[in-house]
Amino acid sequence: MTDVSAQEAAERAEALIPEALRRLADYAAIPALSRDPQRGPDVRRMAAVAADDLRAAGLEDVAVLELPNALPCVKGSWLGRPGAPTVLIYGHFDQQPADPAEWTTPPHTLTPRGDRLYARGAADDLGGWLSQLVAFRAWMSLGGPPVNVRFLLEGEEEIGSPHLGEFMEAYPEAFAADVMVLTDCENPSTDTPGLTVSLRGLLDIELTLRALRGKVHSGLWGGAVPDPAVGICKVLAGLVDDRGRVVGLDVPQDPAWRQSVAGLSPSDEDLRRNAGLLPGVPGLEPGDRPRVEWMWRQPHLTVIGTSLPGLADVANVILPTVKAHLSVRLAPGQDPDAVFEHLRARIVDLVPFGLDAEIKKVRGTAGWAYAAQGPAFEAAERAYARAFGRDLVRIGVGGSIPFITLFADNFPDTPLILNGVMDPQTSAHGPDESLHVPLFRKVVLANVHLLGTLSEL
Numbered sequence: 001m002t003d004v005s006a007q008e009a010a011e012r013a014e015a016l017i018p019e020a021l022r023r024l025a026d027y028a029a030i031p032a033l034s035r036d037p038q039r040g041p042d043v044r045r046m047a048a049v050a051a052d053d054l055r056a057a058g059l060e061d062v063a064v065l066e067l068p069n070a071l072p073c074v075k076g077s078w079l080g081r082p083g084a085p086t087v088l089i090y091g092h093f094d095q096q097p098a099d100p101a102e103w104t105t106p107p108h109t110l111t112p113r114g115d116r117l118y119a120r121g122a123a124d125d126l127g128g129w130l131s132q133l134v135a136f137r138a139w140m141s142l143g144g145p146p147v148n149v150r151f152l153l154e155g156e157e158e159i160g161s162p163h164l165g166e167f168m169e170a171y172p173e174a175f176a177a178d179v180m181v182l183t184d185c186e187n188p189s190t191d192t193p194g195l196t197v198s199l200r201g202l203l204d205i206e207l208t209l210r211a212l213r214g215k216v217h218s219g220l221w222g223g224a225v226p227d228p229a230v231g232i233c234k235v236l237a238g239l240v241d242d243r244g245r246v247v248g249l250d251v252p253q254d255p256a257w258r259q260s261v262a263g264l265s266p267s268d269e270d271l272r273r274n275a276g277l278l279p280g281v282p283g284l285e286p287g288d289r290p291r292v293e294w295m296w297r298q299p300h301l302t303v304i305g306t307s308l309p310g311l312a313d314v315a316n317v318i319l320p321t322v323k324a325h326l327s328v329r330l331a332p333g334q335d336p337d338a339v340f341e342h343l344r345a346r347i348v349d350l351v352p353f354g355l356d357a358e359i360k361k362v363r364g365t366a367g368w369a370y371a372a373q374g375p376a377f378e379a380a381e382r383a384y385a386r387a388f389g390r391d392l393v394r395i396g397v398g399g400s401i402p403f404i405t406l407f408a409d410n411f412p413d414t415p416l417i418l419n420g421v422m423d424p425q426t427s428a429h430g431p432d433e434s435l436h437v438p439l440f441r442k443v444v445l446a447n448v449h450l451l452g453t454l455s456e457l
């Protein structure tokens with residue numbers, strides 16, 4: 001590959017962008033909601049449209065892959081460079097549900113406003129794999145990219161990729177590659193490209209406190225028998241410190257890493273704009289660390305369910321039993337079993353009034369911490385720096401993304417480059433999801449360069 005041809009491909013890609021964004025409007029108009037069984041036909045319609053566009057782009061053996069009881073995947077490959085590396089590009093064409101009442105404009109109508117295009121799926125992830133398809137088409141107009149390319153698009157990502165592992169087993173040739181580019185991740189800003197290198201894990205705990213055989217009148221027995229409702233509040237309060245951090249689970253971090261993410265942390269103002277934090281309420285105090293450390297690389301505890309009565313069921317009773325469901329985001333590398341043992345011991349210490357306590361681990365999934373070193377990542381760094389005029393920044397994800405774990409587990413020796421077209425204002429899964437068009441353009445150009453630099457592996 002010469003520099004000249006990459007530059008030419010970048011120019012071709014630029015010219016293809018307006019048409020690609022019109023096509024994005026067609027994609028967004030199909031409510032491919034994998035979560036809604038009634039929308040199965042729409043997910044399949046979207047699969048057929050994606051297959052048509054892969055074919056039109058010049059990919060060969062394009063097919064809609066099926067498995068029993070699963071929504072389909074779409075694959076296609078172009079293997080015109082024998083001896084060159086093969087790059088697999090992953091994306092997903094299903095979408096999260098969208099409630100029109102919460103949106104400024106209809107969620108399934110791609111609508112421009114300022115620099116952004118608003119629609120469910122615009123960035124997550126229709127725009128993601130489209131940015132790759134534009135790059136591929138640009139190279140095809142010059143006779144083909146300097147690498148072999150496979151596309152693999154999933155139809156069940158938004159429900160946790162329940163069959164992706166089975167697809168990997170049933171269609172191994174569709175996944176065969178030397179390097180994988182997984183396009184469903186975020187950039188730290190619209191100017192700064194991101195490479196995702198860690199995920200947090202997840203531990204779910206159910207806590208039950210018991211005191212009585214049945215409900216009793218709080219006026220008659222209050223003062224004589226213990227109240228499990230108050231008891232569970234004391235336990236939950238004791239698991240976090242005054243700054244809202246889980247007690248005793250702090251994970252040491254590399255000072256050099258802290259330095260590298262110093263400029264990425266959201267301010268309180270960003271939290272107001274992007275997370276809906278109310279005026280007058282501050283964000284959690286980050287102390288002497290970058291706030292993103294608390295979001296990506298430290299554990300965090302959330303109470304996601306209790307059996308406390310709702311306000312519609314107010315009554316003067318002491319409850320016999322109260323349950324709480326705790327969700328603990330784990331730092332990458334933290335062992336779910338070890339964290340459970342730590343929290344179990346702490347809960348036992350905190351249970352007040354001699355209440356009977358049952359502490360159950362519901363499920364535990366480890367996070368993912370990735371070194372992201374070697375020639376493929378150096379190639380990605382060169383490509384992104386060229387398109388953005390800025391270095392690629394290594395970021396984390398606070399959540400757990402099953403498809404990433406599946407790729408990491410099934411292809412441990414294959415470099416995984418995790419990128420995408422999302423930015424902090426994208427609102428993926430939320431109302432008014434949007435794609436930042438100038439960012440999309442830069443990602444397209446970076447993807448063009450990436451197909452070039454990966455040929456040098």
Ligand SMILES: [Zn+2]
Pocket residue numbers: 092124125157184
């Ligand atoms: Zn997604």
